[in-house]
Amino acid sequence: MAATGVVSSATAADNVNWRQFEGTTITWAYDIHPYADALAAKLPEFEKLTGIKVVPELYPDDSYWNKLTLQLTTKSPAWDVVGTGIQPAWDFAPGGSLEPLDKYLNDPKLTDASYDYDDFFPSLRKALTWKLEDGQIAPGEGGNVWAIPHAFENIQLFYRKDILDKYKIALPTTPPEMAAACEKLKAADSSITPLGVRGVRFWSSIHTAAISIASSYGVKDFVMKDGKLDTGLDSPESIAFHKDYVDMIKKCAAPSFANDNWYQVVDGVSSGRTAMAIDSNMFGFWNDVAGQPASGKIAFAPPLHAPNAKNFESNIWIWSLAMNSASQKKGAAWLFIQWATSKETVLAGAVSGKLVNPPRTSTWNDKAWLDYASKPEFNNFVESFKTTQDRAALAFTARVGFGEAMNAWAVAMQKMVNGDDVETTLKSLAEEIRAGL
Numbered sequence: 001m002a003a004t005g006v007v008s009s010a011t012a013a014d015n016v017n018w019r020q021f022e023g024t025t026i027t028w029a030y031d032i033h034p035y036a037d038a039l040a041a042k043l044p045e046f047e048k049l050t051g052i053k054v055v056p057e058l059y060p061d062d063s064y065w066n067k068l069t070l071q072l073t074t075k076s077p078a079w080d081v082v083g084t085g086i087q088p089a090w091d092f093a094p095g096g097s098l099e100p101l102d103k104y105l106n107d108p109k110l111t112d113a114s115y116d117y118d119d120f121f122p123s124l125r126k127a128l129t130w131k132l133e134d135g136q137i138a139p140g141e142g143g144n145v146w147a148i149p150h151a152f153e154n155i156q157l158f159y160r161k162d163i164l165d166k167y168k169i170a171l172p173t174t175p176p177e178m179a180a181a182c183e184k185l186k187a188a189d190s191s192i193t194p195l196g197v198r199g200v201r202f203w204s205s206i207h208t209a210a211i212s213i214a215s216s217y218g219v220k221d222f223v224m225k226d227g228k229l230d231t232g233l234d235s236p237e238s239i240a241f242h243k244d245y246v247d248m249i250k251k252c253a254a255p256s257f258a259n260d261n262w263y264q265v266v267d268g269v270s271s272g273r274t275a276m277a278i279d280s281n282m283f284g285f286w287n288d289v290a291g292q293p294a295s296g297k298i299a300f301a302p303p304l305h306a307p308n309a310k311n312f313e314s315n316i317w318i319w320s321l322a323m324n325s326a327s328q329k330k331g332a333a334w335l336f337i338q339w340a341t342s343k344e345t346v347l348a349g350a351v352s353g354k355l356v357n358p359p360r361t362s363t364w365n366d367k368a369w370l371d372y373a374s375k376p377e378f379n380n381f382v383e384s385f386k387t388t389q390d391r392a393a394l395a396f397t398a399r400v401g402f403g404e405a406m407n408a409w410a411v412a413m414q415k416m417v418n419g420d421d422v423e424t425t426l427k428s429l430a431e432e433i434r435a436g437l
Contacts, residue, residue: 015108015109015112015113016108016109016110016111016112016335017109018049018050018335019050019051020109020331020335021050021051021052021329021331021332021335022050022051022052023051023052024051024052024053024329024332025052025053025054025055025329026052026053026054026055026080026081026327026329026332026333026336027054027055027056027057027078027079027080027081028054028055028056028057028079028080028081028082028336029056029057029058029059029064029067029068029071029079029081029082029083030056030057030058030064030082030083031058031059031060031061031064031083031319032058032059032060032061032064033058033083033319034282034286034354034355034356035083035150035151035319035349035354035355036056036058036083037354038348038349038352038354038355039150039340039345039349039355040056040058041352041354042345042348042349043056046336046339046340049339050332050335050336050339052332052335052336054336057079060263061204061261061262061263062200062202062261064083065088065202068082068084068088069088069091071324072092072097072098072324072326073092073095073097075097075325075326076324076326077324077326077327077328079324079327080323080324080327080329080330080332080333080336081321081322081323081324081327081333081336081337082321082322082323082324083150083319083320083321083322084098084147084319084320084321084322085317085318085319085320086127086128086147086317086318086320086394086398087203087207087396087402087403087406088402088403089128089146089147089320089322090130090137090398090399090400090402091400091401091402091403092322093130093132093137093146094132094135094136094137094400096325097324097325097326098146098147098322098323098324098325099322099323099324099325099327099330100144100145100146101144101145101146101147101148101322101323101334101337102144102145104330104334104338105117105145110331110334110335110338111334111338112338114342114343115338115342115343116343116362119343119360119361119362120148120149120359120360120361121149121152121359121360121361123316123392123393123394124149124152124318124359125145125149127316127318127394128145128146128147128148128149128318128320129143129144129145129146130143130144130146130398131143131144135400136399136400137398137399137400146322147320147321147322148320148321148322148337148338148341149318149319149320149341149359150318150319150320150321150340150341150355150359151282151318151319151349151355151356151357151358151359152316152317152318152319152357152359153280153281153282153316153317153318153319153357154280154281154314154315154316154357154385154388154389154392155208155209155212155278155279155280155281155303155314155315155316155388155392156278156279156280156281156284156300156301156302156303156314156384156388157171157172157276157277157278157300157301157302157303157304158269158276158277158279158281158283158284158298158299158300158301159171159269159275159276159277159298159299159300159301160269160272160274160275160276160294160297160298161297161298161299161379162272162297163185163192163272163275164275164276167184167185167188167189169181169184169185169275171301172276172304173304173305173312174244174304174305174306174307175213175244175245175247175248175304175306175307176244176247176248176307177304178195178248178252178276178304179244179247179248179251179252181194182194182195182248182251182252183251185275186251191273192272192273192274192275193252193253193254193268193273193274193275194251194252194253194274194275194276195248195252195253195274195275195276195277195278196253196254196260196264196265196268196269196274196276196277196278196279197209197249197252197253197257197260197265197277197278197279198260198261198262198265198279199249199253199257199258199259199260199410199413199414199417200258200259200260200261200410201258201407201410201411201414202261202407202410203402203403203406203407203409203410204261204262205261205410205413206406206409206410206413207315207317207395207396207406208262208278208279208280208315208317209278209279209303209304210245210409210413211315211395211396212278212303212312212313212314212315212395213241213245213278213303213304213305213306213313214238214241214245214395215313215315215395216304216305216306216309216311216312216313217237217238217240217241217244217306217309218235218237218306219232219233219235219237219238219241220232220235220397221233221395221396221397221405221406221409222397222399229399229437230434230437231405231430231433231434231437233409233426233429233430233433234423234426234427234429234430238426239422239423239426240306241306242413242416242422242426243422244306244307246413246416246417246422249417250417253417254268254274257417258414258417258418262279262280262283265277265279265283266279266283266286266287269283269284269287269294269298270287270292270293270294271293271294272293272294272297278303278304280317281300281357281381281384281385281388282356282357284298284299284300284381285298285353285356285373285378285381286353286354286356288377288378288379288381289353289377290375290377295377296376296377296379298379299379299380299384300379300380300381300384300385301384302314302384302387302388302391303388311391312388312391313391313393313395314388314389314391314392314393315392315393315394315395315396316392316393316394316395318359321337321340321341322337323337341359343360343362343363346358346359346360346363347360347362347363347366347368347369350363350369350372350373351368351369351372353372356373357385370382401436401437404436405433405436408429408432408433409429412425412426412428412429
């Protein structure tokens with residue numbers, strides 16, 4: 001395929017009047033994140049193109065989700081464009097908090113022909129399109145588009161190659177192997193935390209390492225049983241997974257596990273205080289960037305899998321831009337979403353080292369991105385991405401109430417790591433989730 005190798009700042013405006021909402025001010029809310037940094041750096045170009053002023057409101061991870069829920073569920077018009085993932089959007093869409101985007105995508109006066117919505121990876125478009133029936137997410141064709149992919153992540157094991165080489169630690173592939181490697185590493189250097197993983201009492205600590213590894217054990221968050229929806233979190237497969245995973249956490253993770261979110265995971269690997277991590281693959285990429293202390297020292301591998309599994313599994317997370325249905329400036333909001341996810345803006349964010357992984361197929365065929373991502377300091381990033389992406393898929397069941405159920409799972413995980421019996425804790429978790437079905 002042709003590779004442009006050219007990064008420009010704005011979508012060519014052949015059939016859209018980009019200044020039709022000139023003088024409007026909109027608010028864009030997002031997690032404090034390199035993805036947000038990539039977009040914030042380009043805002044002056046959008047404002048010059050459109051005459052629309054964008055006010056960013058950026059918050060730390062946990063507080064952002066709480067603020068987002070408050071803003072959308074109270075129908076506040078204060079935020080026009082918001083960053084969201086698939087799973088939170090499942091809770092927002094049925095209550096009318098998100099604006100369906102089909103009419104904007106299909107309006108030639110609002111969406112430029114060069115935008116090319118089909119250029120986004122099919123799996124990402126599919127994940128962000130669904131229909132609603134009786135206040136619940138419904139599978140099948142004919143749904144609405146609820147958000148546009150901004151960047152996405154697959155879950156991988158990334159590691160400090162220098163540390164593992166120094167202490168002759170073989171790369172683990174299963175939780176028991178990881179537990180053994182951690183014991184060996186702690187004996188060699190007690191100042192190093194062997195493994196960084198999220199442990200906070202929030203669904204974000206489940207959607208990375210836990211759900212990816214659990215899926216290889218055959219664990220399902222929800223299952224159909226006797227024609228009714230049920231949870232699979234107290235199944236024999238789940239019990240087997242949690243026994244291995246909890247043992248691994250006890251032997252490998254930092255004492256601060258219960259308070260660790262992605263910020264701590266990234267900082268540990270970047271600084272060399274942590275040898276390995278199981279989380280979103282781009283964290284390793286960001287810390288391999290030339291000039292960073294860890295540049296060239298981080299390598300990548302697929303996530304761990306069950307000892308008897310033939311394959312690993314990797315969950316995906318899609319950071320997306322959605323429109324607040326209560327926004328009073330929807331036209332301007334759509335122009336911003338369109339520009340922010342255009343081919344040119346996505347490519348620019350990718351080659352700046354911030355917007356990783358880019359969600360457009362054209363970016364992954366572009367020489368500028370591939371040349372950058374294949375630099376020696378990134379080790380095997382591109383190769384590992386492609387290997388992992390072949391098996392990467394959304395591991396959760398689409399449904400309203402996802403957040404509440406997964407928060408309960410995160411709390412149960414902390415209890416088990418703190419010594420509570422695995423089977424008893426999972427039984428209580430399953431009953432709590434069933435009560436909410």
